[in-house]
Amino acid sequence: MEAGHWLARARARESIWREWRHELHAHPELAYEERRTAAFVARQLRSFGLEPIEGLAGTGVVAVLEGRGGDGPMIALRADMDALPVAEANTFAHASREPGKMHACGHDGHTTMLLAAAELLAAEPAFSGSVVFVFQPAEEGGGGARRMVEEGFFERFPVRELYGMHNWPGLPAGQFAVHSGPVMAGTERFRIALRGRGTHAAMPHLGKDVVVAGAALVQALQTVVSRQVDPLQPVVLSVTQFHAGHAFNVIPEEAELAGTVRAFAPELFVRIREELERIGKGVADAFGLSLRVEWDEGYPPTINTAAEAARCAEVAAALVGAQNVRREEPPSMGAEDFAFFLQHRPGAYVWIGNGASEGGCLLHSPHYDFNDEILPLGAAYWAALATHVLAA
Ligand code: NI
DSSP, X not given: OOHHHHHHHHHHHHHHHXXXXXXXXXXXXXXXXXXXXXXXXXXXXXXXXXXXXXXXXXXXXXXXXXXTTOSOOEEEEXXXXXXXXXXXXXXXTTSOSSTTOBOOSSHHHHHHHHHHHHXXXXXXXXXXXXXXXXXXXXXXXXXXXXXXXXXXXXXXXXXXXXXXXXXXXXXXXXXXXXXXXXXXXXXXXXXXXXXXXXXXXTOGGGSBOHHHHHHHHHHHHHHHHHHHSOTTSOEEEEEEEEEEOSOTTEEOSEEEEEEEEEEXXXXXXXXXXXXXXXXXXXXXHHTTOEEEEEEEEOOOOEEEOHHHHHHHHHHHHHHHOGGGEESSOOOBSSOOTTXXXXXXXXXXXXXXXXXXXXXXXXXXXXXXXXXXXXXXXXXXXXXXXXXXXXXX
């Protein structure tokens, strides 16, 4: 099926899909609480004649569409459904009605585009094999994809490959960015507990000051990236929390620091762990304190496989022209839990331009909104990708 065919079909449905998107935007739900959203998704899927499977990874929804073209591989298209704990600053009619919760990353748009694609494909399943529509919960830090994998996603749906898509503010509407290789960084979180001896602020010589030591440690940790890692390797180490003390006249006994590391190469995480612990131990020793470091594995890096990325680029080019498909865009230091699926199967995760990022339309900003103009393009991309990969 031609890309142009899907785009024409999508344009005819555009106004209805906007309504879906606004409905989802007005009722954002946080990770693993996407009950209303999941029910909406399941209801729509049923209306296309599909039989959604609910309750995967808690609130996830999956539906399989068999092509009419006979046997063939199974592929998955995935969207995320969760919102963020952000208070929406927008005042338009579809703004969040849930205080302190907001679709500030466009997962309302992702859910709508995948539902829209399911609608298009269910009406014309002219492909061989089958398409699995995956609506996953908890992308924002909850690891919904990891939980789906742990609950047997690949045993239940033995897909050959998977595809993902995220809207990208700053990338013009009508463009795609397709990376071959790394697209989103991997993350780890650390927590450092410094323990000294509390004392009167006027008698510091009687204690062991964790505040002065903590300040030195924050400074020293800046040298992990700047002095210990190859400058040609993209790495971020940010200390984002420093908690100590409750009174102006007391030197506290303990301080807690926390932060995040972002990188693409798995071996760099090993190196950074070692360096952070070595420097932390050295600083603690220098100030006569004890130190404990805890690590929390975040998301692995999202690495697109070359053949699948090439297919995505080909389909995107058929829709918007090769000049509007960016192949050399630098990857993002943000993270994405689609990476957990890509640890098991080949696939690719692309960016669809959300338009200008002026006026605070940035991911996770209280001023953000998904761009409705790109709904038909995203839906047509999904449909065209499926029929291209599963050409009957
Ligand atoms: Ni997101």
